[in-house]
Amino acid sequence: MLLFSVLAAAIAPGIALLAYFYWKDRYDAEPLPIVIKLFLTGALTVLPVMIVQRALTLWLGESPFAFSFLISAGIEEFIKWFVLFHIIYNHTEFDEPYDGIVYATAVxxxxxxxxxxxxxFTETVTFGMLLARALLPVSGHALFGVFMGYSMGRAKFSSGRRSKLHLALALALPIGAHGLYDFLMQTVPSRWLWIMVPFMFLLWLRGIRSVNRANAISPFRLLKREEEVKP
Structure with missing residues (x-):
């Protein structure tokens, strides 16, 4: 029973956050099988990422900056970006900017x-610690996905240099936010870690703003308006 409770507490935050961003798609919900496939693909990347990170740690050392921006954020966000670009970017179901957010948060x-x-299951944890992880690293990954997906959605429906710029931002923005998060967690004294509360608040503000902007430029928004005004 305890095993099941711990497992549920570890899984529930990710499922809840994915459901939240999935339901924020106002105009054309994505097929659940594709969303689930990308969620599982994201999970499958954990082991190879851990292997690469271990190798880089042995090579680059464990300085806070190198670990935060290169080993942790750099590798993790690049793998997510790579998966999105090669699996879903050119898929026919990726047909509005908000889809980038759904797919990126799934991964x-x-x-x-x-x-x-x-x-x-590898550390001695309490439910309080799992709750803290739900509020910090798990929701952090969701927001890094929002930043990546918003820019990837803009890239998909732009052309030329603007498309390339947004594709670059789809990688640079989450690496920057993720790296700063990790850097603060490593360098700020424990008695000052309350600073993460306003930091996460700012990330959420930026994330919700991206969600609203992506919905606002959906091509299905105009179609829905036209249907509503038809007699």
Missing amino acids: SLGFATLENVLYA
């Missing part, structure tokens, strides 16, 4: 959920 939360499960 990110698949990764975060398995990472959370591994943490729960």
